[in-house]
Amino acid sequence: MKKTFKIYAVIFIVVMLILALLEVNKTETTNWRKNFDINEKSPFGLFVFSHEAKGLFKNNLKKIEQTPYDYYNQHKKGVQNIMVIENDLDKESWKKILDQVSNGSDAMIMVSRVPKDISDSIGYYDSDISFAEENVLKLTDKEYQNDFIKLDKFPSGRGFSYIKPKVEVLGKTVEKNNSDQANFIKVSFGKGTIYVHSEPLFLTNYYLLKPGSIKYAEDVFSYLQDRETVWFVKSDTKVSRFFMRFVLSNPALKYAWWVLLGGLVLFIFFNAKRKQRIVPILEPLRNTSVDFVKSIGNLYLQEGDFHDMMAKKAQYFLNKVRMDLLIDTQNLDEEFAKKLHLKTGKTMEMINEAIALIRKGQDPYADVIKEDLARMNHLLDEILK
Structure with missing residues (x-):
């Protein structure tokens, strides 16, 4: 690998x-979106109501995923109950529902907002009636006075602010600091009846699972007659293939x-990516001159031949004087010292001392010590600077 x-x-x-x-x-984060989806188990889905609805309607309930317009164009139905829960229907579908109601059907519409042309045709005007964080839904019938539901999570606050005389109020929103406002109405339309509830939130999972909340839902649906009920659910809940x-x-x-x-x-x-062979790193040739000089110096140091080292240093110095300063070095006399003094600018004392040490290094019988070599090396380097 x-x-x-x-x-x-x-x-x-x-x-x-x-x-x-x-x-x-x-x-885990809780999804508080008001989706009203029959397959959603989130707080504001309709999963619980969808499973309990059959018993509530005595197994006489049909869930329809088509729009009312398509459904009634394909099926000629007699009188029945029609239920819509927070479903965004098109204008033609609402007209089909109104046609069915005018022929004797009853419609239970539970939406927070109804198209204006539909609300005008049945005689009411809906709007925001409350901005409270909590309120209570109660029915006006004395028989149902003890059945209510408290909304403590995101109530819509929708209701009916203007109602024509022929409209009957069946339920209200009750608050501590405000007067009661209508939220559930009944209106006759042709041969049938339309029921509109502006707060469908009470049918969601969160509220139906609270103790006693189911009784309020049963009271609301008790206004419908005991016959076939069609529920137009959202059509976007089909299982993906x-x-x-x-x-x-x-x-x-x-x-x-x-x-x-x-x-x-x-x-x-x-x-x-194209793989390339690794290019080897070539080390440049080392300059071994310094190493050679060090080796030679160590050799002389170990041998202790200071006299030979002084002779070679003197030879190197005189060659440098001849080549660079153009001074004859055959005779290291007083004339040589003056020329060297004039061309280098060094003192006569330093030059005379250097000449004496050079002569000592050239004399094969002279007694040379380490200090002589060091002194001559220092003087010669100073003169050639």
Whole structure:
């Protein structure tokens, strides 16, 4: 296995472990969106009501995923109950519902907002009637006075601010600091009846699971006659046929799937690049002159032949004087000393001392010590500066 592949594998495993730890330690967040979806178990879904509705309507309930316009164009129905819960229907579908009601059907419409042309045709005007964080829904019938529901989570505060005389108020929103406002009305339309409730929130999972809340829902639907009821549910809840729907519907599997795809893309990207043979590093040739000089110096130092070293230093100095200063060095006399003094600018005392040490180094019988070599080396270097 190549080294680069091992590195990628380790990085991938580390990333997967980090994601797994984050998933394990992740705190579940509650979805408080008002979706009114019959398949949603979130607080404001209709999962509980969808399963309890059959018993509530005595198994005489049909859930229709078509729009009312398409449904009634395909099926010629007699009188029946029609139910709509927070479903954004088109104008033609509302007209079909009104046609059915005018022929004798009853409609239970539970929406926070109804199209203006529909509300005008049945005689009421809906608006925001409350901005309180909590309120109570009660029915006006004395028989149902003890049945109510308290809304303590995000009530819509919608109701009916203007009602024509022919409209009957069946329910109200009750608050501590405000007067009661209508939220459930009944109006005759042709041969049938339309019931409109402006707060469908009481049918959601969060409220139906509270003790006693189901009784208020039973009271509201008791106004409908005992006959077939069609419920027009949202049509976008069909199960996807995509082969990856199970993986993508689970957050943990979805994250793992995208990380796997990302890792494969990175692996292909880096391994698709042209691989080049490593160019060897060539070390430049070393300058060994300094090492040679050091070696020779160490050799003389170990032998202790200071006389020979003084002779070679003197020879090197005189050659330098002849080549650079153009002074004859055959006779190291007083004339030589004056010329060297004039051309170097050094004192006569320094030059005379240097000449004396040079003569001593050239004399094969002279007694030379280490200090003589050091002194001559210092003087000659100073003169040639």
